[in-house]
Amino acid sequence: MKTFQMGGVHPPENKISEKAAIEVLPLPQKAFIPLGQNLGAPAKAVVDKGALVKVGQLIASGEAFISANVHSSVSGKVARIDNVLDHSGYRNKAIVIDVEGDEWEESIDRSPAVIRECNLSSEEIIQKIKEMGIVGLGGATFPTHVKLMVPTDKKAEFLIINGVECEPYLTSDHRLMLEKGEELIIGVTILMKALKVEKAFIGIENNKSDALENLKRIAADYKGIEVQPLKVKYPQGGEKQLIKALIGREVPSGKLPLEVGCVVQNIGTAFAVYEAVQKNKPLIERVVTLTGKSVKKPANYLVRIGTPVNNLIETSGGLPEKTGKIISGGPMMGKALVSTEVPVVKGTSGILIMNEKESHRPLMSNCIRCARCIGVCPMGLEPVLLAQLSANERWEDAERERILDCIECGSCHFTCPSGRPLLDYLRVGKNKVGQLIRTRAKKI
Amino acid sequence: MLVSIISLSSIGAASAIILYFIAQKFKVIEDPRIDEVNEMLPGANCGGCGFAGCRNFAEAIVKATDLSDLNCPVGGNAVMTDIANMLGKAAGTKEPQVAVVRCNGSCENAPKKVQYEGAASCAFAHALSSGDSGCPDGCLGLGDCVASCKFDAMYMDPVTCLPVIIEENCVACGACVKACPRNIIELRNVGKKSRRIYVSCMNTEKGGVARKNCSVACIGCFKCEKECAFDAITIKNNLAYIDYEKCKLCRKCAPVCPTNAIHEINFPPRKEKTEKTAKITETV
Amino acid sequence: MDTLTISGSPHVFGGQSVKKIMYGVVIAMIPAMLVSLYFFGFGALRVILVSVVSCLIFEYLIQKHLMKLEPTINDGSAVVTGILLAFNLPSNLPVWIILVGALVAIGIGKMSFGGLGKNPFNPALVGRVFLLISFPVQMTSWPVPKPVFSSALTDAVTGPTPLGLIKDGLKLGKTVPEIMSDPTFPDYIQTLIGNHGGSLGEMSAIALILGGIYMLIRKIITWEIPVAYIGSVVIFTGIFWLIDPTYYADPLFHLLTGGMMLGVFFMATDMVSSPMSRTGQLIYGVGCGVLTILIRIWGAYPEGVSFAILIMNAFVPLLNKYIKPKRFGEVVKHG
Known part of the structure; x- marks a missing residue:
């Protein structure tokens, strides 16, 4: 079985929430929607205090080259545009909305029907993705439309879809591959069309055999999509490691994957692209894993962007006693949060709660040059x-x-x-x- | 015996000749005044003048026609005047300065809300979050500035968790100013009788937010600005700043500050309201 | 709510610690220790105990009173140094010489450089070589092994190591096969299990190999240094043996004697004083092997492992500086 060769470790997997089906989290009373949810420049607010907004309405537009639109994830009234503590540990500009009802924009197709056909051209798809504010959902939150715009002197040969989820504990991508396999594969075909490539690889670590089988079965009906099992090893989800593992090419130092003809997208992004292009739905909700050894009910929630982390914790049985650390993301690369008031953003793949014992680093001693x-x-x-x-x-x-x-x-x-x-x-x-x-x- | 004496001497002679020619060939003609100036400089190589070291600074001095922009903070005006006299140029004068820590977010004033764990580096803690107290502009207390000081002019106060500047040792080289990721340390003029008044806060958040994290934060209430008769105080982004060039050290601003954010250093104690000011000078 | 902890990623750890590594090495040394106890009995026990305890005490005293640090003697590194030093001493060595050796090993070999992780040379070897040069008579009169259950020999009998026998024999003009055919000369089986003259720990090749395999499995050491070391010794001695088997001993003999296995698995692999990159480790291993044989064949001492490793230790900073691991993305390959 394939994997990357150089280095890597095997942290305990602890995927305790992998059997929990995706649940819809109840709406929050107040949504805190940060303007800077993407890598690059933050978006500029286009609504004022007191404005009434619907679900899916554009509330901040990404004007810089590397920036992404932000849409309202709830309906209600804009209470204030203020500095709010977010996952960065600092207070940054965010739009605070008092939630009233759940009224969606009419243009969004909310029916569960799967739409397979897509007649848009490459440029139209990219434009659509840009409008809908899609960013990379693996955690880096790089605006997807920028990644899809291939410079004229470069050529994309392969689309690489990252279904590795090599971080311990996290299971949001795993559940998505199991429950939304069909939509996800369609998303992949749309991305292929946008990039004008004939071949896509989906890399999945073999600890998720059910998801692997599911996608393999569905992908058999689509041309050019190959689902590839990979040997478990951290950090296989790194772009460069994944490309090396799947097609054996090494991205040169300091260069982008495009240098070796690849574009890498996360599996969650493929699903968001499907919803954006086929259903006209902006990126207003995502799957978030709420997990931890001391959590009463580890779960995978479908969460509206801007919901405070506290809501997830309450739904899973409240904050466990002796909690020492709350991490946004996985335990290897995630960020420790300073408060439970921090809102879920586009890049939040999971919330990991660690107890007092787990949350301290081992004591430091002299380097013994063990290499x-x-x-x-x-x-x-x-x-x-x-x-x-x-x-x-x-x-x-x-x-x-x-x-x-x-x-x-x-x-x-x-x-x-x-x-x-x-x-x-x-x-x-x-x-x-x-x-x-x-x-x-x-x-x- | 004789053979070895002869052979050794000839080897020595040959090497001497070779060395002589090599030295001639690679001789660098340098202005001898650079060495002289270098001798007069303190030789601390602190970089406070903006050059990599004392010798680079000496080169710049010899080259320059106008010395008014060049200043050695360690030697001060005395050294610069000596050098200028020696070179026959006019020396610029610069007010002597001293470093000032513009944060009073001690463990007591700005209680810890979270516990930082990791490398003892302010630069890293700054990138990680707004800090233990939640103030995004406050001192992180990990001592990057103390580590950068080459003159033993700083130490971390274990009680307040804030850096303290030992005025006698501080030469205003500016190393700590550069080391601080939050620009808390400022070089200010020493002032008459070493007396200084400054706002000991860098927080630009709204008053309410700032107060929540720190009881001695400047809340930008404009009271001091109104009190000042010399236009020395300006308020920008909810933060007051006292211009040390304009300040006449009249001490009228400090008592009106509702959060005790204005610090007075080296003044005699006030007669009235002794309780409040005593507290301030104590923390200083 | 309790105070939350804020730290950079990662938030989980592999559970390795210096203590675990050091006690892993101690476990790996147990077979060789048992063999030495079997052959030398109380003498071996005395040397090991004195060495370990004195190393611990010296480390504690130096850290506490000279360096004014919190003592870290329970991390196990002083225990490893103590046992390794004992392994390199004859079992009848007077206590005061052992103490001197421990003081040199810990004080000069380790603490003078700043403690654990900062010493360029293997401390135990520094102590051993110091003793070897300062007290050559006591350090080279090895008691003949006397298995605990036999009563044939007494403690007072001493004899040279197999390598010493060969060196002396060659000086007398004998050939290697003649020396080896002498009935008192240990055969391969005896050298393998350790029934020959020598220091405590270098006796039994098989016990040392067992320990080495344990460390390889536990990933305490990597394969590069042992393989390069053994490989270069085999090739180098093999060439000489093929040229003139009457003057040069065969590779297997070289491998099994003179503390070669002790050096290969326990001393050359000391992580503090060996190179960091894999290529560097290979070069280091080959260097150790070649130097060992150079000293054994042409040097004044019959044994060369300690000197070879110490000399190569000195090259480690150089190897670390110039031999870099292969970077990702250095060679662009198109598949």
Whole structure:
């Protein structure tokens, strides 16, 4: 079975919510919809305080090149446009809506019927995706329409669909592949059409055999879609690792997957694309896994964007006692939240609740130069060296040692027997080196 | 014996000749004044002048026709005047400065709401979240500034979790200013008798939000601005700023501040309202 | 609600710790320890105990009183150093020499560089080589093994190691087959199980190999260094043996004697003083092998493992600097 060769680790999978079917979460009383939900520039609000909005109405438009539209996920009245604490740990601009009823825009097709035919051209599809504010739902939240616009000097050969879900605990993509397989595959065909490619690979780790079988069976009816089982290994969901595992090509350092003729999209994104193009439905809800060893009822919820995390926790039996940490995303790459008031955004794939015991890092001791971090680095870097360079502020040396290639997967810190915060220092270094390069570019 | 003496001496002689020619060939003609200026500089290589080290600064001094933009914060005006006299150029004068920490979000004033765990690096904690207290502009207390100080002029106060500047040692090189990811530290003029008045807060959030996280935050209430007779105080983004060039150190603004955000340093204690100001000077 | 913890990802950890690794090494050394107890009895026990306890005490005292740090002696690294040092000493060594060895190993070999993880040389080897040079007589008079249940020999009898026998024999003008055919010379089976003269731990190749396999399975060590080391020894000695079997001993003999297995599995693989990248580890292993044989064949000492590893330790920073792992995306392949 295929997988990527270089590095990688095997964290305990803990997919405790994989058997829980997707449930619709009740509407919140107040929705907090941040304007910056995508990588790149935040959107600009187009509604004012006091405005009445419907579900699916455009409330903020992404005007910059790398930006995405934001739609109202609820119907009601705009209470205020204010700074709201979000998953970044800072207070940022968000539109706060007092929910009244559940009135949808008429243009949205809410019937459960599956629409297979799509007669739009490539440009029209991309335009539609842009309008509907679709971003990458794997967590990076890169605007999808930008990713689909292939520069004229490059050519896309393959569409790679990421159904790996290599993060422990998370099961939202898994449930989606089981329950919305048909829609999802249609979404893939639409993406293929947008990219003008003939071949798509769907990579799924073999710990999700039911989803694998389901998609394989459905994809048999569609031309050019190949469902490929992959051996479980973290971080297989990284773009570069997934391409390497599926078709054996290595994306050169500092380049995009397009360099080797690939465009990678998440499985959740494919489903959102189906809904946007075939059903005219903007990205206003997504599947979020609520999980954790101490959670009473681990579940997968279909959640409206802007719902406070607290609502999910309450529906699953309340915040467990002795909760030490709440993570947005998986335990390997997720972000620790500072409060349960933080709203669910487009990039929230899961909420993981850890108890007091699990939530502390192992004690740090001297580095024993065991080189395990080097062995597990999927990018072939030397995390121990890079962390040292970063701590000593030797940015130029760190750049030469390719600190910017780091994908922040966390394998190095995961495996370090001395419990050293390697990734913390790598992140600082990446930040600083990035700034250095930008100022250098400005000078020239 | 004789053979070895001769052979060794000839090897020595040959090497000397070779060395002489190589030294001639690669000789770098350098203005001798650079060395002289370099000698006069403090030699701390702190980078406070904006150059990589003292020697680079000496080169710049010798090259420059006008010295008014060049200043060595460590040596101060005395050293710069000496150098200018030696070179026959006019020296610029610069008010001596000192670093000031513009945050009073101590553990008591800005209680912790979450617990940070990880690398002891403000830069990283800043990227991770708004910090333990929830104030997005407040001191993170992990000591990047103290680590950057080359003059032993800073330490972290274990009680308040805030950095403290030892004025006698501070040369205003600006290393801590650059190290702080939140721009909390500012270089301000030392002032008459080392007396200074400044707003010890950087929070630009609305008053209510800022107060929620920190009891001594500037809430942008305009009271101090109205009180100031010299136009030294401006309020921008819910935050007051006292211009040290304009401030006449009249001390009228500090008592009107509802949150004690305005700090006075090195003043004699006030006669009336001693309780309130005593508290302020204590925290300073 | 309790205070939430905020930290960067990752939020789960692999559960490895320095302690686990170090005690894993200790477990791997148990077979060799048992063999030494069997052959040398109380003498072996005395050396091991004195060495381990003194290493722990020295580390504690230095950390607490000289470096003013929180002592970390329970991380197991001093125990490993202590046992390794004991493995390199003859069983009849006076206690005070062992103490000197432990002090040099911990004090100079490890703590003077800043403690665990910062020492460029393997501390146990530093201690051993210091003793070997300072007290050559005591360090090279090995008691002949006396299995616990036999009463044939007494403690006082000492004899040289097999490698020493060969070196002395060659000096007397004998050929290698002649030396080996001497009835007192241990055969391969005896060298394998450890029934020959030598230091405590270097005796039984099979016990050491068992320990090595355990460490490989537990992933405490990687295969690169042992394989490169053994491979280079076999090839290098093989060439000489084929040229002149009367003057050079065969590869198998070299592998089984002189603490080769101890060096290969326990000392060359010491993670602190070995290179980080895989290629670096291969080069390091080959270097160790070649140097060992160079010293054994042409050097003044019959045994060369300790010196070879120490010399290669000195090259490790260089190897780390110039031998880099292959980066992802370095070679562009089109499939």
